[in-house]
Amino acid sequence: MADFTKKAIKESFIKLLNEKPISKISVKDIVTDCKVNRNTFYYHFQDIPALIEEIVTEQAEELIEAYPEIESLEKGIEVATEFAIKNKMVVFHIYNSANRDLYEQYTMRLCKHVVTKYLEVAFKDVEVSDEDKELAVRLISCSLFGFVYDWLDSGMSEDRPADIKRLCEVCRGIPDIIIERSRN
Amino acid sequence: MADFTKKAIKESFIKLLNEKPISKISVKDIVTDCKVNRNTFYYHFQDIPALIEEIVTEQAEELIEAYPEIESLEKGIEVATEFAIKNKMVVFHIYNSANRDLYEQYTMRLCKHVVTKYLEVAFKDVEVSDEDKELAVRLISCSLFGFVYDWLDSGMSEDRPADIKRLCEVCRGIPDIIIERSRN
DNA sequence: AAATCGGTGTTCGAATTTCGGACACCGACT
DNA sequence: AGTCGGTGTCCGAAATTCGAACACCGATTT
Numbered sequence: 318m319a320d321f322t323k324k325a326i327k328e329s330f331i332k333l334l335n336e337k338p339i340s341k342i343s344v345k346d347i348v349t350d351c352k353v354n355r356n357t358f359y360y361h362f363q364d365i366p367a368l369i370e371e372i373v374t375e376q377a378e379e380l381i382e383a384y385p386e387i388e389s390l391e392k393g394i395e396v397a398t399e400f401a402i403k404n405k406m407v408v409f410h411i412y413n414s415a416n417r418d419l420y421e422q423y424t425m426r427l428c429k430h431v432v433t434k435y436l437e438v439a440f441k442d443v444e445v446s447d448e449d450k451e452l453a454v455r456l457i458s459c460s461l462f463g464f465v466y467d468w469l470d471s472g473m474s475e476d477r478p479a480d481i482k483r484l485c486e487v488c489r490g491i492p493d494i495i496i497e498r499s500r501n
Numbered sequence: 502m503a504d505f506t507k508k509a510i511k512e513s514f515i516k517l518l519n520e521k522p523i524s525k526i527s528v529k530d531i532v533t534d535c536k537v538n539r540n541t542f543y544y545h546f547q548d549i550p551a552l553i554e555e556i557v558t559e560q561a562e563e564l565i566e567a568y569p570e571i572e573s574l575e576k577g578i579e580v581a582t583e584f585a586i587k588n589k590m591v592v593f594h595i596y597n598s599a600n601r602d603l604y605e606q607y608t609m610r611l612c613k614h615v616v617t618k619y620l621e622v623a624f625k626d627v628e629v630s631d632e633d634k635e636l637a638v639r640l641i642s643c644s645l646f647g648f649v650y651d652w653l654d655s656g657m658s659e660d661r662p663a664d665i666k667r668l669c670e671v672c673r674g675i676p677d678i679i680i681e682r683s684r685n
Numbered sequence: 686a687a688a689t690c691g692g693t694g695t696t697c698g699a700a701t702t703t704c705g706g707a708c709a710c711c712g713a714c715t
Numbered sequence: 716a717g718t719c720g721g722t723g724t725c726c727g728a729a730a731t732t733c734g735a736a737c738a739c740c741g742a743t744t745t
Binding site for chain 2: 703
């Protein structure tokens, strides 16, 4: 079965995300929007964070699917950043619509999620320990978060390509650091 | 409940309509496309003609909803034609994808359906008998059909506005004829 | 301070929907 | 004559959706 109801719930959530800050979105809002019973929401999802989790996971997978060969970390970050900004990436929606309140944590968490997924591909032929992978995730997701943060904060100026380049330059050093660290 | 599955079946059908002639679309194709059980199709619809019937009815209602005040028949035809051509009107899809085979009847039937719906609004303040309404429907739907036919046949040239104007001029006379006829 | 209100998350059983697996039937093609 | 693919129908089982309750919490009102 194809779970059209579940899909509709997700779509309603994303739709509402464009209309109001995430902190104001209730389960009731969602089920009202897509006209299903409130229990149906709870049948499919634990709660709203779980819903978000699933949306993000899904979109991260979509992301990987769209770019199956990520030959370099730089390329990976570039693509991830582009995707996050240009497409329906929930990270962006959440941050953008949250009125700069306490949802930065969310954004952070989501960045981490995406980067983790990404590095699974980027690191697939590189021998590094799980701890080092964890470190890379933390460093890069912080960069990604900071990048999106800055960009939004500066009124979403159009010099994104330059910004991406700068971000990539910073991140390019990271694998070296990781490998260096692996040797000790 | 919001019948997401039913909706998905309709969407799959419309999607397939863009890919192959309607005569080649099987129930199996539809359920394969939207990944539901074949029985689920039969749970919602009698058969493919019934599915089409429902899609068309729905879109005709959408059409009316979008333009609640149709002050003149001319306006009605213009809007109907515009809608049929520019939007997702199934008439068009069917005709366009049917490889000019025996599905003109279908197109005809569908044109009739839309025009009927339209005239319910257009005629709501005019006193004409049911027979005369029937006559108007036949005349106008023939025009609409002929118009779409010609337009497609000429390679969908871009002089549509002129064509629409011409069509409207022809149809503008119809109410007069109907009213004239009503008097006898 | 107590009451009200709106939202959460859970439970239950009933109703609806979807499913897989059969079946006979038909028409085209071999 | 037999195979193949599609149709339309049946069944019972499984999954999903539903309404109606409930206790709980926090904010707002009285």
